[in-house]
Amino acid sequence: MDFEPFPDRIVGTARVPQERRPGAPPVPVKIIVAGGFGVGKTTTVGAISEISPLTTEAEMTMESVGVDDPGPASAKTTTTIAMDFGCVTIDQTLKLYLFGTPGQARFAFMWDDLIRGALGALVVVDTNRIDDCYPAVDYFERAGLPFVVGINTFHGQLSYRLDEVRWALAVRDAVPVISFDARFRGSVRDALLVVLDQALDRAIKLKST
Amino acid sequence: MIRPDPDDPDHPATPGVRPFLQSGSPAVRPAPRPAGPPPDEPASGLRPFVLTSGRVAGPDPNIGLETQVTAAPGAAPTRLPPEKRAIVTLCSEPLSVAEISARLRLHLGVTRILVGDLRAAGHLDVHVLDSDFPDPDTIRRVIRGLRALS
Numbered sequence: 001m002d003f004e005p006f007p008d009r010i011v012g013t014a015r016v017p018q019e020r021r022p023g024a025p026p027v028p029v030k031i032i033v034a035g036g037f038g039v040g041k042t043t044t045v046g047a048i049s050e051i052s053p054l055t056t057e058a059e060m061t062m063e064s065v066g067v068d069d070p071g072p073a074s075a076k077t078t079t080t081i082a083m084d085f086g087c088v089t090i091d092q093t094l095k096l097y098l099f100g101t102p103g104q105a106r107f108a109f110m111w112d113d114l115i116r117g118a119l120g121a122l123v124v125v126d127t128n129r130i131d132d133c134y135p136a137v138d139y140f141e142r143a144g145l146p147f148v149v150g151i152n153t154f155h156g157q158l159s160y161r162l163d164e165v166r167w168a169l170a171v172r173d174a175v176p177v178i179s180f181d182a183r184f185r186g187s188v189r190d191a192l193l194v195v196l197d198q199a200l201d202r203a204i205k206l207k208s209t
Numbered sequence: 210m211i212r213p214d215p216d217d218p219d220h221p222a223t224p225g226v227r228p229f230l231q232s233g234s235p236a237v238r239p240a241p242r243p244a245g246p247p248p249d250e251p252a253s254g255l256r257p258f259v260l261t262s263g264r265v266a267g268p269d270p271n272i273g274l275e276t277q278v279t280a281a282p283g284a285a286p287t288r289l290p291p292e293k294r295a296i297v298t299l300c301s302e303p304l305s306v307a308e309i310s311a312r313l314r315l316h317l318g319v320t321r322i323l324v325g326d327l328r329a330a331g332h333l334d335v336h337v338l339d340s341d342f343p344d345p346d347t348i349r350r351v352i353r354g355l356r357a358l359s
């Protein structure tokens with residue numbers, strides 16, 4: 001294994017810029033970008049991130065859920081998956097991280113380490129394979145994490161109406177179902193702002209209780 | 210057409226609509242998953258954990274993907290194994306755990322354990338947040354910051 005950090009990062013003598021106090025890192029916040037394989041998660045993260053998406057390997061617990069036998073005997077397995085992420089510096093004291101996590105139809109995933117402290121999630125959907133997003137929708141719903149269903153329009157147009165997708169997913173009315181284009185920064189930004197609205201609602205409710 | 214209501218306990222959605230709706234009960238707040246491979250994991254699954262001296266006890270759940278890590282002031286990372294030294298060197302600037310993992314191509318679970326060890330040994334400062342739930346003001350600042358993006 002290669003442990004050489006990038007050469008520009010090897011700093012023998014401290015080169016700390018004046019304006020950054022050493023030992024005062026930004027407060028990190030995160031949003032999860034989830035969905036089935038090939039729906040545009042990496043494209044979404046890359047469109048808004050100030051760094052090109054980085055990839056890390058992580059463990060995810062998967063539970064196969066057969067449609068025909070939804071019994072409790074379904075097998076749990078821990079699988080190594082590739083997760084990519086990017087970030088947006090809000091200011092020197094606040095940094096937004098985006099984590100793109102794969103999901104797969106017929107596998108419920110459990111990833112409590114990932115969603116711990118998360119503001120919310122954007123579930124990316126390709127309308128040609130709507131059921132690929134079931135595990136993500138199901139998981140965030142059960143975990144009580146605010147989420148938004150974002151239909152990636154791919155070719156600039158929707159093959160289904162938003163209310164048809166909402167019906168197929170059976171999400172609560174409070175869950176926004178929107179369309180966006182994963183390739184464009186402004187479009188991804190607007191989708192994330194919908195997630196943040198949901199997150200703000202929850203944070204206000206939590207604070208008042 | 211009657212839309213299935215996932216919140217209706219008497220008439221739960223049918224498996225044909227969204228099969229996962231019916232599995233399990235709602236969890237208000239997930240408990241941290243005991244990490245590390247289960248004991249019955251095949252040997253190949255354990256390989257990354259050689260770096261952590263074969264330890265399978267999970268990493269500190271407070272060390273998240275986005276948790277910021279900095280080198281402790283004055284700590285000299287001499288006589289550390291190469292992967293630990295690389296982590297300390299990288300963290301001369303604040304870096305997230307995920308970024309450490311990606312840049313050093315270390316498995317995320319291994320990275321979290323090594324970061325926890327390095328903190329315990331006084332080489333790293335791990336900036337754990339007070340609360341798991343971001344407060345409304347922080348979220349408002351993120352919203353303003355994103356809106357300002359062109």
Ligand SMILES: Nc1nc2c(ncn2[C@@H]2O[C@H](COP(=O)(O)OP(=O)(O)OP(=O)(O)O)[C@@H](O)[C@H]2O)c(=O)[nH]1
Pocket residue numbers: 035036037038039040041042043044100102152153154155156181182183
């Ligand atoms: N035309 C078009 N192509 C897109 C769009 N979004 C993604 N793609 C393409 O679709 C393919 C898959 O996109 P990715 O962003 O890699 O999808 P992903 O969800 O990260 O895929 P996995 O990580 O493999 O699960 C890539 O070739 C993208 O270039 C889109 O909005 N329009």
Ligand SMILES: [Mg+2]
Pocket residue numbers: 041042043084100
């Ligand atoms: Mg991807």
